[in-house]
Every structure is written in structure tokens, then in C-alpha cells.
Amino acid sequence: MILAVVFIILIILGIGLPVLLVIVPKSNFFIKVGFSFPIGIGIFTLMMFLSNLLGFRFSLLNEFLLFLLLSIPLIFIAEKRIKDFYIDSVRMFRHSNLSQFELTMLGILAFLTVTSFVNTFYWPVHIWDSLVLYDFRGHVFASTGLMSPAFIDGYYYSYPLLTSLAHTIVYLAGGKYPQFLYSLFYLSLGLGFYGLLREFVSRKTSMLFTTLLLSTGLIFYHSLLSLTNLPYSVYLSLGAICIYLWDKKKEKGYLILSALLVGLSTWTRSTEPFWMAILFVVFIVSIYRRKIWNIAVYSLVFFPIREVWKVFQNSLMGKVASTAGGVSYAKFLAASFDFPQWGQIIIYLFKNVVMPWGAIFVVYILVTISLFVLKTQKKFFLIFFITYALLAVLIVGTFGLSLIEEDWYRIGDAAQRLSMLFYPLFVYCIALVL
Amino acid sequence: MNLKRLYQNSVLLPVLIVFTYFCLIVDTVKYPGAVENHFFIGAPVFFAITVTLLLLLDTDSKLMKLVFKANTIFLTVISLIYIVLNLIEGANFTNYILNVYHIHLDGLVYVVIFSLFVFLISKFKSSFPGSIKGLGLLYPAIVLAVTFFMVDNVPYITNMAVSRDSYILFHLGSSYDDRMYYQWGIFYQYMIFVRNNTPTDATIVIPPEEGAWLMGTGEPNFVRAFLYPRTITPESINIPNLQAFGPNTYILIAWGQEECNPDSGCHGWPRQDIKVQKIIYKDPNSSSVIETETNAIYKLGGSQYVYGLIEL
Numbered sequence: 001m002i003l004a005v006v007f008i009i010l011i012i013l014g015i016g017l018p019v020l021l022v023i024v025p026k027s028n029f030f031i032k033v034g035f036s037f038p039i040g041i042g043i044f045t046l047m048m049f050l051s052n053l054l055g056f057r058f059s060l061l062n063e064f065l066l067f068l069l070l071s072i073p074l075i076f077i078a079e080k081r082i083k084d085f086y087i088d089s090v091r092m093f094r095h096s097n098l099s100q101f102e103l104t105m106l107g108i109l110a111f112l113t114v115t116s117f118v119n120t121f122y123w124p125v126h127i128w129d130s131l132v133l134y135d136f137r138g139h140v141f142a143s144t145g146l147m148s149p150a151f152i153d154g155y156y157y158s159y160p161l162l163t164s165l166a167h168t169i170v171y172l173a174g175g176k177y178p179q180f181l182y183s184l185f186y187l188s189l190g191l192g193f194y195g196l197l198r199e200f201v202s203r204k205t206s207m208l209f210t211t212l213l214l215s216t217g218l219i220f221y222h223s224l225l226s227l228t229n230l231p232y233s234v235y236l237s238l239g240a241i242c243i244y245l246w247d248k249k250k251e252k253g254y255l256i257l258s259a260l261l262v263g264l265s266t267w268t269r270s271t272e273p274f275w276m277a278i279l280f281v282v283f284i285v286s287i288y289r290r291k292i293w294n295i296a297v298y299s300l301v302f303f304p305i306r307e308v309w310k311v312f313q314n315s316l317m318g319k320v321a322s323t324a325g326g327v328s329y330a331k332f333l334a335a336s337f338d339f340p341q342w343g344q345i346i347i348y349l350f351k352n353v354v355m356p357w358g359a360i361f362v363v364y365i366l367v368t369i370s371l372f373v374l375k376t377q378k379k380f381f382l383i384f385f386i387t388y389a390l391l392a393v394l395i396v397g398t399f400g401l402s403l404i405e406e407d408w409y410r411i412g413d414a415a416q417r418l419s420m421l422f423y424p425l426f427v428y429c430i431a432l433v434l
Numbered sequence: 435m436n437l438k439r440l441y442q443n444s445v446l447l448p449v450l451i452v453f454t455y456f457c458l459i460v461d462t463v464k465y466p467g468a469v470e471n472h473f474f475i476g477a478p479v480f481f482a483i484t485v486t487l488l489l490l491l492d493t494d495s496k497l498m499k500l501v502f503k504a505n506t507i508f509l510t511v512i513s514l515i516y517i518v519l520n521l522i523e524g525a526n527f528t529n530y531i532l533n534v535y536h537i538h539l540d541g542l543v544y545v546v547i548f549s550l551f552v553f554l555i556s557k558f559k560s561s562f563p564g565s566i567k568g569l570g571l572l573y574p575a576i577v578l579a580v581t582f583f584m585v586d587n588v589p590y591i592t593n594m595a596v597s598r599d600s601y602i603l604f605h606l607g608s609s610y611d612d613r614m615y616y617q618w619g620i621f622y623q624y625m626i627f628v629r630n631n632t633p634t635d636a637t638i639v640i641p642p643e644e645g646a647w648l649m650g651t652g653e654p655n656f657v658r659a660f661l662y663p664r665t666i667t668p669e670s671i672n673i674p675n676l677q678a679f680g681p682n683t684y685i686l687i688a689w690g691q692e693e694c695n696p697d698s699g700c701h702g703w704p705r706q707d708i709k710v711q712k713i714i715y716k717d718p719n720s721s722s723v724i725e726t727e728t729n730a731i732y733k734l735g736g737s738q739y740v741y742g743l744i745e746l
Contacts, residue, residue, distance in 0.1 A: 101558045123601045124610055126617035132655040140662065149663075175612055204561060212580070217587045221594065359582035366576045374568045378743040404704060434566070434576070 004175030014071030016040025018078040025081055026255035030088055034191025037184050038234055042264035045165035046305065055144030060172045072340040105207040109190060112214050116186050120179035123423055130226040133159065138167025139255055155317050160309045162268045163228050179226045181253030189215045189234045196241045197431055209431035216423050219294040226270050228419040235265035236274055237424035240390065243278060244383040247285055252297065259298045263305030270309055272418060273397050279387040335403055347399050352412035364426040367433040380432045387425045441716035447487060448501045451552060454480040458548055459683025482546050482585045488555045489562050497670040501558035509549040516546045524600025543593040549593035588693055621650050621691065624741050625660035626721035631714050631743055632684050637665045639685040671746045672706055708744060710731040715742040
């Protein structure tokens, strides 16, 4: 197990961190450290997948060589920045005089994170979806060195491979308990969210709202399980917030980082169309700011990541890629005027998404109102726009699902898990306004 | 006497704190939700309202200082009690505390968290603004909703964290199989039994994905997760052509876990007589073999727990 943990740390330090140092060199310590794991593991698993397609079997030696192949050039490119990062980090910790309030928040956050790690290092993979799909594929990849034996039927390639390949790394390194990866996603969410908030608000406020986010029941619960919902939420929500930073800080690095994160979200779960909302916002902002080429920059990073899996999946299914997933535009358009259907969807979303969100959604609505009450808060408009665009995709996406799936209303639990990605966005909006 | 003095000398907040404690303790001793069932408003609602008022109203009175001091002592005591009770539960079994002491730990955690919130407010009240210029009544509404959200989540995750940590503390030495058995019970034992008694290149014939076998032995993906690389072949209730199976084929003898309605006698598979090379029966209490029959005829037993393997 130790070797597995060491390998993951190497991926964080050798791939994730240098990538962050190259893309967003001016960002704060917490963004760099917090995003290192999601970026590192995302890129590495994608490369594992591609190398396997090229004929390199999954083995510890092959993965280590792949790691060296990726990390050596990256470290070489970011050498100076790594040194500066180290010096700045030491200086920051030396001069961080935390108040009693901040220490208390830190204590709560440490308790939650340590508990998450204790649990995930203790329990084997046991949740149904993971046992039969995500972890199963990881096991087969590690034991056979190949992908094809795991793709027994369509069910086994219905989801992309990020988490399965991350499990493969653990199994190849002799580990038995890969669930600690999800605690790392939880920790990354906390650090990354704190870092993104810290760019605009005080240390105290950032800590308070990071505590609020990490103490959300659904997020904490998912940090103990090996499902794809938490990683997906981390990639998509943090990627969405990066768009806000890109516009406010006028740094293209955040746009590239967002494209990477949102791209990797589709490498975690490919069926949900939330990436469209982010692409739409990038499009609108680029036009509004009269910098159209930003759409190309974003697309150049995002689409290759998304298409790698889509093309592979379609090659296995023997079909042509289709985003609509089997719904014709004519059918979609005709059904758009089916008002009783819309009523059903609204009731379904209210029961399975809004109610489980609870009071945080009420707060979000209240702070949206405050956006119109206080003129000084107009500057936060973009982050609210991003969140509402994602909410629109949730509604339209559910409508689309209702056209494809006859029993769509029976999977309320899945909708609840999926809507977890809104928590970071709600809390971020609230923290900025307050 | 002006209004501020009148408020400062009133006992509104101390009474509210004591009342909230009372409601939360009733929920702990009776059952979570008891207050709501009898008085329509749940104890967590009083919890949220009290915390919001503590955050927004002036707490700078002698009586409140006394209440805060008493709360600090209470927090220490109640936290210790909560942790010790969780440790006792962790050392024994789930719901041990409820069975023996009739205390709901998922209710007690609310008392602990309420006490903690009151303590944190007494320490850090100055860190929270009492109002935001221009927001008017919107600000108290936001604070109340955020508090509701925290009351919804913080006790839940605290209880989850403490109870899980307590269990782990007393079961550090358990093996991988012990942990999986804890999660999946006899189903996991059965899968271990099948794994131990079949070669890795075997074909395993499983019952249909319906009735008593719907979510367990009849679910091919689920069974495959435990028995890979063996080939999993689902069959119908009555296996139509037994001769079609090649060598190295094994048929599960699966009683089935799910309840079947309306036919309660649907348990037990296969349901037909089969002439077999070997029947291996599983010990109901472990993953070991309890009995083996060779060159026998398999017949569906009566209303009894039977799990095993047929080697054709």
C-alpha cells in the first residue's frame, strides 16, 4: 500500500504541480497545491489509456516509465518556478499568524479530512456501482495488463476510465485499498476552493466558507466512497469557477486550467452535458470582451480530452458520435411544448435535487436577490451567470433524459448525486457576496 | 429604561438556549424527531433559530456571560459522554448504545453540536457582522438559512465521522475478508466459497435476475465482480438444456436473499433434479465446505437455507 501512496504522491508532485506552475504561475499556493492531484491524476490516467492503446500493457514498470516520460520534461520546464514555489511556500507558512478563529476552522477541516482518510485507508471498495464497474475495470486492467478483457459488454464501457485507471495504479503498486484517492479529491476540493476564494476575500472568510463546503453531508459522504460523482464535481465546479478568475484576473492561464478541468470532468463521467454550459459562458465572455480567439484556446484544450474517450467508446459501440444521445432535434423540439412533461420535470427536480440541497439553495436565491439590491455586487454577476447556466443545463438535460429513458423519474438518487457539483458554486457565490 | 437595556436584562436568549437543549435532549432520549411529531416544529428548527439569534442579537449581558460559562462546562461533559458512548458502540455492535442505554446517538450529536455552536459564538461573535449595509432584512434571512444548512449537515457528518472512527479503532486488526464480510455479509462468504471451490477458468451458471436472486446471486455483473476471471452464465428458472454445458461448468445452488411476493416459496435454485458429479454444500456460518456428495442427484431441498455448488 505504501508504494501505491508513494506513486500517487509522485504523480501529484511530478505532473500535477509542474503543470499548475506552468499554466497559472501567479496563482496562490492553495490553488497550485489543491489542483495538483486532480490535474496530475487526470493527465496521467489519460496517458495510461493512450499508451495502452499504443500497445503498452499496464504494469508497474511501464507506468513508472510513463511517469518519468511525462514528469522529467515538465520538471525541466518548471524548474525555476518549482524553486520559487518552495521558497514562497516556506515563507508563507513562517509568516502565517493564524487567529484563534482560523485555528478553530483549521481544526474542524483537519478532523474531517483525517476522518475521511482513516475510513478510506481502512475500507476496501464495497459500494455496488464501484464494485461492479469502476473498481472491477481497475482490477481487470491491473491483472491482465489490457483493457479489452474488461469490456465484456456495453455496460463496461458506458463510463470513461479516470477512476478505474487510478484504481489500476494502486493495484499495480500492490495496494488493496484505492478509496483513499477519493479522500484526496475531497482534500483537493477544500484546498482548491479555499485558494479560488482567497483570490477575492479574506483568509477568515475563505476558511469559514471552505468549512461550510466540506461539512456538506453529501460531499463528505462521497469522500468515503469510490463513486465518480465527487471527482466529477471537483473537476466541473472548480473548472467553472476558474472561468470567473480568468475574466476577473485577466489571466489566460485560468482559461486553460478551466478547459483542462472541464475536459477531465468528461474523462470521469461523459454522459452529463454540463460542459456545454461552460463552453457557452466562454463563448459569451469572449465575444463580450472582444477576444474571440479565447474560444479557440479553450476548445484546443477541452475537445481533445473529451474526444479521446468519445471516439474510443464509439469505436467499441460501432456508432458515430452523437451528443444528443439518440434524441432527434425534431423530437426534442416537438416535446419542448409538452407542458405537462415540463411540470413533471420540475416536480422531479424539486423533489430530488432542490429539496436535498436544502437551505443552501435558499441562501443562493437570497444572495442572487442581493445582487440586484446592492449595486456594489454587480461585479459578481459572471459567477452567478455561470451557476445559472449550469442550472439551465440541469433542467434541459433532465428534459432530454426524459425523452430517452422511459423510467427517468425512477433515478432520483442519481440526480441527487449529480447535483452535488452545485454546492461549491453556491457556496462560492455566497462567500463572495457576504 | 430604554429598549436596549430592557432587552439586555431580559431572559429571552438564555430561556431559548435552555428550551432548545430541552428539545434536543427529548429527541435523544425518546427518538430523533419526537419533538416534531408532538409539537409540529422539530428540535433542529429551534437549534437554528437560537443560533441565528445568538449571532445577530446583542449577547453582552451578565446573564448571557453566565450562560456561556455554563455552556462551556456542559460542552466538555457532553462531548466526553458522546465520545465514550461511541467508543463503547464501536467496541460492540451497531445500535448497542440504543439497546443497552436507550440513548439515540444520532440525537445526542445534536446536543453536542448545539453546545459547540453556542461555545463558538461566545468566543468568536465579533468575527460575524451583525448586519450588512443595504441588505436590510435579507441579511438575517441569509444567516438563518445558512444556519439551517449547517444544522442539517454538521450533526450528520459528525455522527458519521465519530461512529465510523470508533468502529475502526476497535477493528484495526481485521482482515480484508472481515471488512468485506461486514459490508456484504453472507453473500461475500458465499462468493469466497465459490472462488475457493472452482478453478479460475470455470464457467459459473447463476440463477435468473429476478425474484429471490434479483440483487444478489442473479445479478451477473455483481457476481462477476467477485468471481472474475470465471465466466458467468445466467440461466432461467428452469434450465432448459443441461447437456449443453461443457466441462468445467458449475451451477450455483442459491437459496436467494430477496423476499419474494406474493409467492413466499420462490426460494431455492436450481429447481429441477440434476444428475451431477459432485455437490458441494456451504457451511451456513462460514465460507467453508460443510458436506460433499459425489455422483448424486441434486434435488431442491425444502424450506431451508441451502447454498452450494454443483459440478456437472
